Amino acid sequence: MPDKSVPIETQPARVPAQANSAFYNDPRFRAFIYQGLLVVGVVALFWWLASNAQQNLAAQNKQTGFAFLDQPAGFGISFSLIPFDRASSYLQVYFVGILNTLLVASIGIVLATMLGFVIGIARLSSNFLIRQFAAIYVETIRNMPLLLQLLFWYFLMLNALPAVRNAITLPFGIALHQRGLNLPALVPDDRFIFLAVAIVVAVIAGLVFRRWSLKQIENTGRRRPVWLPMLAIIIVPIFLVYFISGTRIAFDFPELRGFNFRGGFTAPPELTALVLGLVVYTAAFIAEIVRAGIQSVSHGQTEAASALGLKEGDRLRLVIVPQAMRVIIPPLTSQYLNLTKNSSLGAAIGFPELVNVYVGTALNQSGRAIEIIGMAMLVYLTFSLTTSIVMNWYNSRVALVER
Amino acid sequence: MSKKFLTIALSAALGLTATAVQAQTLDDVKARGHVLCGVTEGVPGFSNPDQNNNWVGLEVDYCRALGAAVFDDPDAVRYVPLTSAARFESLGNGNVDVLSRTTTWTMTRDTDLGLSFVGTMFYDGQGFVVRNADGITSAAELDGAAVCVESGTTTELNLADYAAANGLEIDTVVFVTRSEVVQAYLDGRCDAYTTDSSAIAAERTEFPDPSAHTILPEIISKEPLGPVVRAGDPQWFNIARWTYFALLNAEELGVTQANVDDMLGSENPEIRRLLGVEGDFGGPIGLTADWAYRIIKHIGNYGEAYDRHVGPSTPLALARGLNALWTDGGIQYAPPIR
Numbered sequence: 024m025p026d027k028s029v030p031i032e033t034q035p036a037r038v039p040a041q042a043n044s045a046f047y048n049d050p051r052f053r054a055f056i057y058q059g060l061l062v063v064g065v066v067a068l069f070w071w072l073a074s075n076a077q078q079n080l081a082a083q084n085k086q087t088g089f090a091f092l093d094q095p096a097g098f099g100i101s102f103s104l105i106p107f108d109r110a111s112s113y114l115q116v117y118f119v120g121i122l123n124t125l126l127v128a129s130i131g132i133v134l135a136t137m138l139g140f141v142i143g144i145a146r147l148s149s150n151f152l153i154r155q156f157a158a159i160y161v162e163t164i165r166n167m168p169l170l171l172q173l174l175f176w177y178f179l180m181l182n183a184l185p186a187v188r189n190a191i192t193l194p195f196g197i198a199l200h201q202r203g204l205n206l207p208a209l210v211p212d213d214r215f216i217f218l219a220v221a222i223v224v225a226v227i228a229g230l231v232f233r234r235w236s237l238k239q240i241e242n243t244g245r246r247r248p249v250w251l252p253m254l255a256i257i258i259v260p261i262f263l264v265y266f267i268s269g270t271r272i273a274f275d276f277p278e279l280r281g282f283n284f285r286g287g288f289t290a291p292p293e294l295t296a297l298v299l300g301l302v303v304y305t306a307a308f309i310a311e312i313v314r315a316g317i318q319s320v321s322h323g324q325t326e327a328a329s330a331l332g333l334k335e336g337d338r339l340r341l342v343i344v345p346q347a348m349r350v351i352i353p354p355l356t357s358q359y360l361n362l363t364k365n366s367s368l369g370a371a372i373g374f375p376e377l378v379n380v381y382v383g384t385a386l387n388q389s390g391r392a393i394e395i396i397g398m399a400m401l402v403y404l405t406f407s408l409t410t411s412i413v414m415n416w417y418n419s420r421v422a423l424v425e426r
Numbered sequence: 427m428s429k430k431f432l433t434i435a436l437s438a439a440l441g442l443t444a445t446a447v448q449a450q451t452l453d454d455v456k457a458r459g460h461v462l463c464g465v466t467e468g469v470p471g472f473s474n475p476d477q478n479n480n481w482v483g484l485e486v487d488y489c490r491a492l493g494a495a496v497f498d499d500p501d502a503v504r505y506v507p508l509t510s511a512a513r514f515e516s517l518g519n520g521n522v523d524v525l526s527r528t529t530t531w532t533m534t535r536d537t538d539l540g541l542s543f544v545g546t547m548f549y550d551g552q553g554f555v556v557r558n559a560d561g562i563t564s565a566a567e568l569d570g571a572a573v574c575v576e577s578g579t580t581t582e583l584n585l586a587d588y589a590a591a592n593g594l595e596i597d598t599v600v601f602v603t604r605s606e607v608v609q610a611y612l613d614g615r616c617d618a619y620t621t622d623s624s625a626i627a628a629e630r631t632e633f634p635d636p637s638a639h640t641i642l643p644e645i646i647s648k649e650p651l652g653p654v655v656r657a658g659d660p661q662w663f664n665i666a667r668w669t670y671f672a673l674l675n676a677e678e679l680g681v682t683q684a685n686v687d688d689m690l691g692s693e694n695p696e697i698r699r700l701l702g703v704e705g706d707f708g709g710p711i712g713l714t715a716d717w718a719y720r721i722i723k724h725i726g727n728y729g730e731a732y733d734r735h736v737g738p739s740t741p742l743a744l745a746r747g748l749n750a751l752w753t754d755g756g757i758q759y760a761p762p763i764r
């Protein structure tokens with residue numbers, strides 16, 4: 024509704040300074056001075072801390088600087104996404120830590136969101152058993168410290184799963200035992216790049232098609248197939264490229280040799296326990312956020328949707344959830360940030376994430392405390408800010424459009 | 427006026443910094459009334475709480491010797507258990523006055539971390555313990571094995587070196603605290619557990635079934651374990667170093683806790699100098715002339731401490747070996763007091 028009323032004057036009328044009052048009695052001048060003093064104070068504090076640290080380090084005869092990053096680290100890391108051995112540099116240790124942290128955070132965020140939404144919706148279920156189960160889950164999990172839960176999952180995994188020689192084996196060399204889960208690994212050849220590019224292009228094309236056809240449905244109101252053509256757009260080019268390029272996909276199967284399984288990809292129990300612990304814990308909080316979001320949508324919306332003849336699933340998907348999202352997204356972002364930062368507790372169960380390998384081992388072996396902790400903080404800050412930016416962008420998309 | 431105030435404030439701040447760093451550790455210790463000693467989280471024989479929750483062990487006896495030398499009271503010591511990962515920062519920050527916790531003397535640590543190693547209380551080497559059921563008899567058979575190790579230790583580095591030198595593929599599983607490492611090994615996460623062989627012998631006494639585990643014959647490194655102090659305080663360094671030498675010299679001269687009072691009347695000039703009957707050797711390091719007498723009176727000599735905590739009659743049953751005095755075929759050797 025356009026507002027026809029006269030716009031309200033928001034700027035207070037300027038009061039001319041009285042002739043006999045000094046300039047330092049001007050509130051604007053005072054505000055300027057106070058803020059200036061605060062800035063100077065903060066800068067001076069940090070300058071003082073920095074010079075203090077420098078002086079103390081020099082007095083303790085400690086070396087400082089980033090030259091150590093090129094030095095060989097000299098220790099081994101049990102789980103790394105990039106090649107790493109004892110001759111690798113401290114900088115590579117840093118990257119191994121960052122990648123492992125990213126791995127845990129990204130898997131954790133996806134799984135925790137899925138589990139959290141399921142539990143959150145279950146808490147509102149009309150089924151007594153499901154509702155009570157979800158309530159017990161939330162109240163139990165979120166009221167225990169995460170560190171305790173991680174240790175629980177880890178030592179449960181070590182004690183409940185069979186030893187390596189009695190591993191539970193499945194076809195293709197898949198094996199589950201107390202030292203982790205072994206999976207076959209893909210070994211790409213030179214031409215594999217064509218296939219990889221084809222997959223990316225095909226998936227993007229499929230998504231563009233889906234968007235376009237959904238828009239068509241919305242505009243014309245006529246139903247038309249979406250999923251089958253989309254699948255065809257994705258799959259057909261992939262197969263074509265696979266056969267034309269002549270790439271050969273080989274697998275490296277894990278095999279029990281000596282003490283342990285070798286070859287393939289090994290997910291160590293530390294990784295599994297860390298992801299499991301973070302997902303279970305964070306999902307309990309996400310569940311409450313989802314429940315709150317759904318309950319914030321007034322019941323009249325459900326009734327209106329029913330009156331329009333929407334099915335139960337469509338009611339949730341098209342009417343309730345989009346309105347709930349604007350309540351859910353901001354606290355959900357906090358949970359994502361929490362999960363990323365909590366992944367540093369992996370140090371307690373021996374998973375080589377950033378804090379364990381870099382702030383732990385690398386700091387100890389090199390003695391560069393300030394440099395290393397600063398670099399680690401920078402990583403978490405970057406991760407968190409990036410997550411925030413993405414979620415804020417999404418939030419502005421789902422935010423209530425006020426007209 | 428405000429400019430003057432700023433100058434005073436700045437110089438006060440900087441002056442404060444300077445005193446904080448260059449404070450004499452001995453003065454701090456005396457003012458506090460006790461020595462702060464960084465120890466392990468519990469390694470039997472070296473530093474471990476007994477049934478009455480008193481810290482005991484060879485390395486604890488060294489801290490007690492410091493307390494005796496400064497205060498004539500071996501109990502004037504407070505113990506701070508530290509993880510391997512936290513120990514050097516704790517010492518550097520002044521949370522402890524001395525670190526006596528199975529710390530290996532290496533060049534980097536001695537020169538690059540603002541620390542000074544006092545001496546070698548215990549000559550050790552890195553070993554492995556494995557389960558009998560695996561049927562391993564040599565570390566060379568560890569190819570493909572998962573090995574549990576403590577974070578931030580020389581053992582972590584030695585393991586990587588040994589694996590590279592012998593072409594072994596070893597899966598290193600790292601934990602921060604020793605209890606976690608041991609628990610993970612016992613729970614089957616690793617095929618072997620590696621650390622200083624004395625510590626392995628000590629830990630094995632606390633395994634549920636010690637006889638089901640074998641210590642492999644290979645010693646893959648030199649691990650000279652000794653007390654550490656902050657660099658830049660020569661007086662405290664000298665006190666720490668000569669406390670260790672006093673323990674050795676007392677054993678060499680046959681002065682024990684039992685006979686130390688009789689020895690005060692000895693005609694042997696070396697003994698007379700050690701016990702402060704002749705000359706004042708405590709003065710230059712800020713202590714009394716009878717500083718070494720106090721140590722021996724309360725603690726005994728090095729050999730007595732060794733036998734009490736890690737020797738053949740203890741559960742650890744470690745032979746003196748390299749840790750015997752040079753006169754008995756070992757390499758423990760102290761410069762003379764004169």
